[in-house]
Amino acid sequence: MQGCCFLDIKQVRTQPLADPVIQNSLDAIVQVEMAGLCGSDLHPFFGRETGLDVGTVMGHEFVGRVIEVGPEVTNLKVGDRVSCPFSTNCGNCFYCNIGLTSRCIYNQLFGWRQNSQGLHGGQAEFVLVPNANGSLVHIGESISNETALLLGDNLSTGFYCAEMAAIHSDGVYLVIGCGTVGLLTILAAQYLGAKKIVAFDLVPERLKMAEQLGASTASTEEAALQEIRSATKGRGADGVMELVGLLPAQEFAYQAIRPGGIMSTIGCHCTPNFGFSPTDAYDKNITYRTGRCPARHYMDQLLPKLTELPMDIGSLITHQFSLSESEKAYDVFSNRKDGCVKAAFSFG
Ligand SMILES: [Zn+2]
Ligand SMILES: [Zn+2]
Incomplete structure (x- = not known):
């Protein structure tokens, strides 16, 4: 597969990578349809946050379709269209149960690998999602990619x-x-x-x-x-x-x-x-x-309310790029060129 990888400060590049494989019985693999660029991606990009492994796939906002599940994934099946919060959630621990899903004891942030530990991000053709039962939200077919992408992070936050x-x-x-x-x-x-x-x-x-x-x-x-x-x-x-x-x-x-x-x-x-x-x-x-938004908790609350919102929030994604344009996408987004408010990779 192809993925937009962190190389160095102010350097990302789309490069070939091995396809993710199921490693754990609670894993799922998602084929990405749209992946967001977020202000938080710019912390490592500009070197304000250090320690990110070279070669890590960037991004923690993605929408797509489940293409494979581990044997203990029961909430989802292959073919389901899903949105995901920026970090994984088990759905069962003390924090998941009180709605503070961002402090799940198994919480892992997408797009953050340090010393070869951690998760690759969503700015790639495929993403491995641990704890899929508690992390992924089945969104059905009617919501646009843009809206579903914002649901997983920016709208919930x-x-x-x-x-x-x-x-x-x-x-x-x-x-x-x-x-x-x-x-x-x-x-x-x-x-x-x-x-x-x-x-x-x-x-x-x-x-x-x-x-x-x-x-x-x-x-x-x-x-x-x-x-x-x-x-x-x-x-x-x-x-x-x-x-x-x-x-x-x-x-x-x-x-x-x-x-x-x-x-x-x-x-x-x-x-x-x-x-x-x-x-x-x-x-x-x-x-x-x-504190960090318990996005998974908010996604459940907001999913039924999306049609009540007074505007098409998807229109906030002002710029879309193909995955091969990753350097341009980061340049436009990070420098707010051409009136860019929010940018995303679209895998059309
Ligand atoms: Zn974000
Ligand atoms: Zn948990």
Whole structure:
């Protein structure tokens, strides 16, 4: 098969690889129809996250069809069309049972191999999926590849971020970072009842999409603060949803939040310290919520609701590439060329 492999910082290449084979009785093999490029793929791509083995297939977002199952896979059969969360889930452990599937004790992230251990990713013709019973979601035939792809990561993460912010209809909310997950967080917050959302980003195309979703937009922190203060008699935001994962974004979130507000962060922070101190948190009675989205849990909740969403979320995938165009795909996506919001490989 062919797969888009990590070679070095800012270097990926589509190259021939051995087809995956069933290794365990709970494994399945999926033939990929569409694979997403995600902001998290850019952490190793830019060298912000280190340790990824050379030759690892990139990506953790994929949709496809089951072509082979191990003898203990009972929830799925060959031919089923499936979506997958970005990490595997057993479906039986304490964490899977309480809905915190992202902390499954057998949890493994797709597209992360270190010291020859771990899983190849979804940006290939075929993917090996361990713990297939608990990981794969049978999606039927009616959902588009684009929507099913977002269900496994970005849409679920948007709902998780919005739910952690305890949305209510009278609240005023700030969303920091309007990439695909930020835009889907806006959509989720509205679905949960939010009427006033201020969206902050530096990229005009993203703000335009946030505006189309019904958010007020701001391209400077000052403008966002002004908008929030004027909507709250100067108090600040009831909830801040932060999707950037960098300290300046956290500092801004702290500035914007009102006393007693909730900061919901799904931006993947890689720093050892907070952008605000314990004293700062105490002085504003801040509630801080964070962590990797339990995507498998959310997929089950959201699958029946997809038709209720106010827009075709698949349209957020603005750019599609063939697998042979991996260098171009990473260039366009990582540099946000040509108004790219979200990119995917399509195996048509
Ligand atoms: Zn992702
Ligand atoms: Zn589990």
